[in-house]
Amino acid sequence: MSKIVILGNGIAGITAARHIRKHTNDSITVISGESDHFFSRTALMYIYMGHMKYEHTKPYEDWFWAKNKIDLLKAWIKTIDFDSKKLITSTSEEITYDRLILATGSQSNKFGWPGENLRGVQGLYNLQDLDMMETTTQHVKRAVIVGGGLIGVEMAEMLHSRGIHVTYLIRESRFWGNVLPEKEGALIDRHLKEHHIDLRKETELEEIIDDGKGSVKGIKTKSGEVIDCQFVGLTVGVRPNIDFLKDTSLEIDKGILVDEHLATNIPDVYAIGDCAQLKSAPSHRRPIEAVWYVGRMMGETVAKTITGTPTKYQPGIWFNSAKFFDIEYQTYGSVPARLDENHESFYWEAADGKKCIHIVYEKADQKVTGINTFGIRMRHEVWDKWLNDGKTLSYVVEHLPKANFDPEFFKRFEPEIQQQYNEEYGDSIIISKPTFFQRIFN
Amino acid sequence: MKAIRYTGLLLFLFSFFLFLGIFFMSSYTLSREDFQNIVKPEHQELLADKFDNIIDQEYSFSIPFVNAVNGAIDENNSQMRAKQQWNKVIYDQYASSLTRAATHGLIKEQTTMLFILVFVIGTIGALMYLTPQVKLAGPAGIKNTGIFHNALNNRGWLGISIGVLLVTFYILLYFFDAYIMNWIILVDLIQKLINPGAQASQWFLYGFLYTFSVLVMGIRMIIKYRQSKYQIVRTLSVMFFQTAFAFLLPEILVRLNQPYFDFKNMWPLDYDFFDAWHINTLTSAGGLGIFMFAWGITLFAVGVPVFVFFFGKRWYCSWVCGCGGLAETAGDSFRQLSDKSLKAWNIERYLIHAILVFAVIMTIGVLYSFITGSNTMFGIDTYTYLRKPYGFLIGSMFSGVIGTGFYPIMGNRVWCRFGCPLAAYLGIVQRFKSRFRITTNGGQCISCGNCSTYCEMGIDVRWYAQRGQNIVRSSCVGCGVCSAVCPRGVLNLENKDEDGRFGEPILIGNDGIKVEA
């Protein structure tokens, strides 16, 4: 019986462990210093906001691990001795392995700003961050968030839920400007305003000001403006959590370099999830993708390889989702922030300015390459198929009702969308007229 | 705005505590005249000397008065039993009517004013507290902020206090109605409005309070979930069925000299449907009575399978049913307290199906006695060993005292999940023969846990969602809240082809492998 050790109990490591257990009787040990059990990192905000308690974020009950013979170990690993196949904990204990999966996740970026280590200045990645945020925001009236991405907007919502006034600095001219096209960015900007978030575009942080006692009392922007605050959230992205592996024989770049089997340069050592960097990523994917789904898919894949069915990591059509305060967002395929000359797009927005869809297609043959949808839920299965099959814009717009995933009784916008499409493109696709029952029951 | 809310809260609290205060309000003096009018002549003789020190005596509180009355009757009964004079044992329940007659004070003199202060001012206060949320709580969207920091929603002191209050109320209501005569008198006026000839009973009080809660808290529910049309329509539906079908129509029928009948209630939830007295009442009430009897049978024999096949059990449990109605309105604040553990699910499966079996056996016994005229079936007294324990244990204790009293402790569907025999029956159909399922949206789940947390039936929705599997569970009442709270648009209640309900999980995204369940 060989001993498989997995470092990291996040979605990547845990998915690997579960799937390995389905195929072998080998011993499996999962190590993490952060928590005793697997919990959902994506739900951190809901704990702070009081939607859930920590227990609710654990996807499996505590008995699950013993029942599936997955050993859990709570410890920080200080370094790894790959030659003698040992992990060394912060208390200098040694753990041996036959095969090792590194799933160490990410850590928050810091850019060496003056004052970034003051009390009341932090990022949000792990449970320890959450605890710290709970303590340091107790009597805070005003906060500043730096960095316009998904964790930033979650932090804004968290603070806002406690009645803390939030000023939100973003470097770009719109929210999440390197991912969202202009119109979607504007839609979210408006929604943030509606929630009284004080959004400052094209504003960069210069320094964080000390109150003289080691806590933050304000920030200064590059243009010299001083904003008083008692809390600063730094959400300027994450990077692979691999600093402790720097001086080993493991090949690393930004992340741990892996081949298409998710194997590292060292035999019997694999890396998955946020910490892994694909040496040759497929053309439609990036080398490091720090999202939940990728961790899960890599976990599924590496489990196959380790249990005797060497399997390549082949991610399909890109998809992702998020929620900005009350507006849900889903994306399938590729909708870049700025279109290149080979692509065009069709954009529709609802009258209330809170829902929109944005479909990108190839100029040459109208083949759809991706969609962003805000405020309307879409069926993953349908979009995955359409994008794989290379359906054209007119096909997609005509069959849009098939992709709708909104609950029953929700207003349906397809006729409006199809109408606009016909007008803009001089086309004459049939406008869907759902019957009464179709309108009620999707 | 905030000022309006706080004023509203103060008004509501004033009404609420006034209502509680009314319990203690009156004084009780039984006149000889009332005694003679109410108590049957043959009993008057027996009781005369025992009532000597009750009559014209002033009691300042209902409980000692009622105890004195019951004590006097009990004393007589034990004496007569000792002498084996069975015909002189008194089985009539005089406590409520005597208490009603003996009640003096504000509640009788100023019923209308008190009613206005409690229910009209209470409603105004509640609405002043609830409606500004439309503006104050920000744009429409999921508003679960602070739920687990709150003493009401998270089994804190407020939740526990309300639980204790509710349990006490139910016990008084079911077993000691004479104690709460003041409250009963308070709603006389509404009873008379619907049916001038009638006098409110504890059941009328209960129906009134129940409907009142469903309506006021229904408005709250609609405001809270106003971004979801499914929730709005569904809430309006339970508000309508409670008010029209459960509360008004039966009273109106009585006024028209027809049997009291709730057209939306059905066996086995309505466990006395096949009681001899009930069958006799219906069948001897002419055409309408016969229709009611046939309707009641059709509803569970045909209505359930057909509607559950097309829409799932939700058509009843979260659109029509009164228990469901209360759970979805007044109970909404407690849905997160349901237990999601596998252990709870195991208990649930045994318990609810055992109760269904109990209900069926009880009904067979009762019907057997009705048809054959014999009190015993296989030598077992059907009333003493089946019907009576069922009524007490399941009908009163479980569905009422625990079912509602434990909202703030075990969540708002304790009864529906662990106890309701009708839910068990609907659930069996839903599990094995229905088009209903909750579809999981490909690979979009992030395992956050909102769905499981807010599932009032304690279904671990995430378990299925995160593996891309449809949710097909007999207990799902289709409230749609899991779908509403999911931040990634993963869940959707759908009626579709039966094929593919239990299909292989589809976790889209990973083209390299096919993931098994």
Ligand SMILES: Cc1cc2nc3c(=O)[nH]c(=O)nc-3n(C[C@H](O)[C@H](O)[C@H](O)COP(=O)(O)OP(=O)(O)OC[C@H]3O[C@@H](n4cnc5c(N)ncnc54)[C@H](O)[C@@H]3O)c2cc1C
């Ligand atoms: C607030 C927030 C919200 C997010 N929301 C979304 C979302 O909505 N959708 C989405 O797709 N993604 C989201 N993400 C990203 C997503 O959570 C991550 O991509 C995912 O959790 C990464 O999983 P992982 O298993 O690779 O690593 P992790 O979940 O980071 O797990 C790694 C674990 O290994 C432990 N570890 C690392 N090094 C050591 C060591 N030396 N010794 C011991 N233990 C160690 C870490 O402490 C950690 O517990 C969010 C992230 C955050 C922080």
Ligand code: SF4
């Ligand atoms: S609420 Fe949605 S994303 Fe969260 S666990 Fe449930 S299905 Fe998954």
Ligand code: SF4
């Ligand atoms: S699974 Fe969803 S719809 Fe069914 S009872 Fe639970 S929360 Fe309601």
